[in-house]
Amino acid sequence: MNAPHHSKVAGIDSTVPTPAHTVAPAPPVPGTAPVPAPNSPAPSTLLQDRLAGWVSDLTTLHELTERLARTDSLDGALQELLCAGAALVGARRGLVVLEPADGLGPETTLGLGLGRADLGHIETVPRDAMSYGELLDTAAGLPGGGGEIVHPDLFAEDGLDPRHREVAARLGYAASYALTLSTEAADRLGAAVWLYDEPAEPNERQRHLAGLYVRCGTEHLARLLEVARTRACMATISEELLPSRLPRVAGVQLAARHRTGPRGGGDWYDALPLPDAALGLAVGSVTGSGPSAVAAMGRLRASLRAYAVMEGEDPVAVLSDLELLLRLTEPARSATALFAYCEPALRKVTLAGAGHSPPLLIGERRTEFAETSVSAPLGMLACWEAPSVEFQAEAGETVLLYTDGLLHRTGDPTDRAFARLHAAAASVPRAMRRDPGAIADHVLRTVLPDGLEAADSEEDVVLLAARFD
Structure with missing residues (x-):
């Protein structure tokens, strides 16, 4: 018959060696009665001391x-x-x-x-x-x-x-x-x-x-x-689905900044040369996060590129086709998008937006948001259509396109976030205005002074800057 043993106490290993701050009693000599040492603590005191050490x-x-x-x-x-x-x-x-x-x-x-x-x-x-x-x-x-x-x-x-x-x-x-x-x-x-x-x-x-x-x-x-x-892995996939480099088009300089949230999001951008020396610029965001949002973002961007090549001079038609595709293939998902058809030789921009924030014009004599028509995101209505807008950029001005993630990461209400973005763009030093990349970096540092990782949001951030010569 096995000898009885004490039940284990949660968190205490019976094989733990005697702690350094306790003293084990000396073993008794066979055949003799145990004689307590002078001034030695009682067995109960030793046990309490050992338990106190374990605790x-x-x-x-x-x-x-x-x-x-x-x-x-x-x-x-x-x-x-x-x-x-x-x-x-x-x-x-x-x-x-x-x-x-x-x-x-x-x-x-x-x-x-x-x-x-x-x-x-x-x-x-x-x-x-x-x-x-x-x-x-x-x-x-x-x-x-x-x-x-x-x-x-x-x-x-x-x-x-x-x-x-x-x-x-x-x-x-x-x-x-x-x-x-x-x-x-x-x-x-x-x-x-x-x-x-x-x-x-x-x-x-x-x-x-x-x-x-x-x-x-x-x-x-x-x-x-x-x-x-x-x-x-999600950041790598997102980066691979976005342009590996921006095209070179006469009359305009391009720069992009993209930061993926920790869970991977659906923000994207694109810049592609079009017939007649034109340039197509696009930014957008797919609802949701994680692998499904990243995959949907890749499909949406690829589709927009095809529509832009076929009918890029009409941004409304491009977004209408994109909305129809989204509604038929992914009815449970919505997206925001902005597409701009640029003619660098004339510094002329025609754009249409679907639930997206307006672009920002940054120049020596003005810093202002372009007036765009108010419209719902793609996939929110049975049939999307909104009028396009047209504006003329001056020599040396930069058109800044961005996703809503930049505004959300500030943690401010929408109106204050827009005001912060406008103030950041207006404060770009004169020496930086010739470089669209420096403008984008300055806006990021100013709008998010605590850094992208410390901001109170996990959303993606996209900036696409186009400076007209």
């Missing part, structure tokens, strides 16, 4: 893992893991190498208390001489492997690589402790190394806590890695 450790792990779980970016999670790990093992500096075993990336190296130059020095050390190299290139770094490498006194090791000795002396570290970042599901993701200024090594309790924390943190890293890969 303290669990509380620390809970707080650190909660902080890690609040990170929503891969770099932020890696930095948090480095900082928390350093506190657990008693180190001051360290580095983490992200190098997924599947080879799909991303790969990066981040430091704690180490500048770029310091990381550059470390990278000059042969890979197999560094702890992270040993973990990443051997079975020790795989799930079920050794998982940790301890160098308590680097300069006392006979086989230390000369270059490693030189770099350690230059950077002022004498010991290291490394853990692999791996999970059963995601395999090996990388390795973390913490550096000590003096010869040292973490004790058993510190190593146990660090191991538990890193094991939990790696699961979070694996999820963030999948998110980062998905976002990068």
Whole structure:
């Protein structure tokens, strides 16, 4: 009959070594009655002390893992893991190498208390001489492997690589402790190394806590890695569906800026040469986000290009055909679009819009929105049609087309967002007005001063600038 055993307490491993701040009672001598040592604590006091230590450790792990779980970016999670790990093992500096075993990336190296130059020095050390190299290139770094490498006194090791000795002396570290970042599901993701200024090594309790924390943190890293890969894939697909380069047309200079939201959106732009030395400019946005919106954006843009080549001189006809196609093929989706037929030799622009924001004219003597007719987005009405408008650009003026994502990312009401955009365009320095790319960059920086990533929106942003000579 098996001996009875105590039930496990959630979060406490019965194999946890005795914490350093507790003292285990000495085993009794066979055949003699246990004699308590003078002034020794009662067994209940020892048990309370041990339980208090476990509770303290669990509380620390809970707080650190909660902080890690609040990170929503891969770099932020890696930095948090480095900082928390350093506190657990008693180190001051360290580095983490992200190098997924599947080879799909991303790969990066981040430091704690180490500048770029310091990381550059470390990278000059042969890979197999560094702890992270040993973990990443051997079975020790795989799930079920050794998982940790301890160098308590680097300069006392006979086989230390000369270059490693030189770099350690230059950077002022004498010991290291490394853990692999791996999970059963995601395999090996990388390795973390913490550096000590003096010869040292973490004790058993510190190593146990660090191991538990890193094991939990790696699961979070694996999820963030999948998110980062998905976002990068969506951004790549979106970029590939847009023009790889803008055409060169006499009498006009072109520049475009496109930023994809983290989930991938349906904002797009296009510029294509047309017969009779004309130029077609288009911007638009498909409702929704994610792969379906990106695919719909690609289909809509390709269709508009075909209609523009056939009847580009009539922007209303181009958008009417596009609306009919959208209604027949994707009745559950709507889109906004603006198409402009430009004659650079005459600096004449004829445009039509479907639920889209009006373009902005930027010049020496005026900065104003072009007056366009109010119309519904494509797919919202049984039959779309709105009159086109025509205006004349002056020499040196720039026509700026943009999507609503630029306005939404400001977080302001529509009227204030338009006012901010107008003020940004009016404040373009005189020296920048000859370069449409510089104008677009200035507008982005001014309208979104906190940056695209910090803005309060996940929508795409598109700017298309055309400067007439």
